[in-house]
Amino acid sequence: MILSWIRQMARKRQRKAETRKVMALSSLGLMLPSSIAVGLFLGYLLDKILGTRPWMIFTFLLLGTASGVYSLLRGLSRLENEKRPEDTET
Amino acid sequence: MSNADPVEEKILRRIPLEVLGLSLLLAVTASFIFDLLVGLFVLAGGIISTLNFIWLRQALSKVLLQGKKHALKASALAFGLRLMLILAIIFIIILFFSKKIIAFAAGFSSIIVVLFVEAVAAMSRLKTWKN
Numbered sequence: 001m002i003l004s005w006i007r008q009m010a011r012k013r014q015r016k017a018e019t020r021k022v023m024a025l026s027s028l029g030l031m032l033p034s035s036i037a038v039g040l041f042l043g044y045l046l047d048k049i050l051g052t053r054p055w056m057i058f059t060f061l062l063l064g065t066a067s068g069v070y071s072l073l074r075g076l077s078r079l080e081n082e083k084r085p086e087d088t089e090t
Numbered sequence: 091m092s093n094a095d096p097v098e099e100k101i102l103r104r105i106p107l108e109v110l111g112l113s114l115l116l117a118v119t120a121s122f123i124f125d126l127l128v129g130l131f132v133l134a135g136g137i138i139s140t141l142n143f144i145w146l147r148q149a150l151s152k153v154l155l156q157g158k159k160h161a162l163k164a165s166a167l168a169f170g171l172r173l174m175l176i177l178a179i180i181f182i183i184i185l186f187f188s189k190k191i192i193a194f195a196a197g198f199s200s201i202i203v204v205l206f207v208e209a210v211a212a213m214s215r216l217k218t219w220k221n
Contacts, residue, residue, distance in 0.1 A: 016216060023212050025102065026205045029146055032173075033139050033201050040180075040195040054184050057191065061180060065173070072146075076153070 028075045032068040039064020101212075102147060105204060106140045113137070113200045120193060128193045131183070135197020138176055143201060145172045 043060030047053040113136020121129025149165035183194055 023209055025098075025147075025150065026105070026209055026212075028150065029105075029143050030202060030205045032146065033142060033198060036180075037195050037199040037202070040191060040198075044192055044195075054188050057184055057188070058181070061177070061184070065177060069173070076150070079154070 024075075024079055028072060028079070031071045031075060032065075035064040035068030035071065036061065037064075039067075101208060105201075105208060106144055108204045108208075109136055109140045109143065109201045112204055113139075113197045116197060116200060120196075124193075127187075128190060131187070131190045131193035132197035134179075135194040136200050137197075138179060139198045139201040142172075142176060145169055 039060040039062075040057065042064075043057030046056040046060070050056065113133055117129040117133035117136070119129075120132045146169060149169040152161050152165040180191075180194070184191055
């Protein structure tokens with residue numbers, strides 16, 4: 001009975017780890033499109049207010065892409081750092 | 091991700107299809123409410139965000155699974171070139187159809203909704219396992 005309980009707990013822990021990994025990967029996938037979309041929306045809005053079409057949209061698109069790539073790289077390095085202790089344990 | 095767990099693989103394979111489905115739904119709705127061109131731009135945004143996700147997944151799987159320096163460089167270069175292609179498409183849309191860029195951005199953002207829903211589903215699954 002104890003053995004089955006331990007197995008069940010191990011399975012639960014594995015599933016939790018899998019779900020966390022999926023969530024981390026999903027957040028990595030979210031960073032770039034959301035930054036680009038925010039840059040596009042902000043640029044469009046500023047262009048409309050200031051009447052500078054299409055310069056603000058170009059600038060903010062580039063800024064959004066740069067920030068997206070930066071946060072993607074940061075997230076990736078964090079993921080790598082989390083992976084390393086696991087590798088040394090096994 | 092060939093070495094990925096079955097649950098993870100299933101979710102990561104499902105996301106692009108869900109993004110395409112949602113953007114198609116949005117495109118049909120937009121073409122009824124506005125015009126056909128708006129619907130086409132929404133669909134184009136959805137297709138490009140799906141491609142972006144697939145390319146990012148490929149690059150990340152190479153980096154995370156192989157973890158070698160040359161793999162990192164090669165996948166970063168490939169993803170960078172693909173990102174440039176996406177940016178070039180967006181620039182062309184801004185230059186020639188600057189009033190329709192919001193429709194493209196709406197389609198491009200459909201991945202945010204899909205990933206949010208998947209994250210909520212994963213969290214609810216986590217809570218069920220905790221209980």
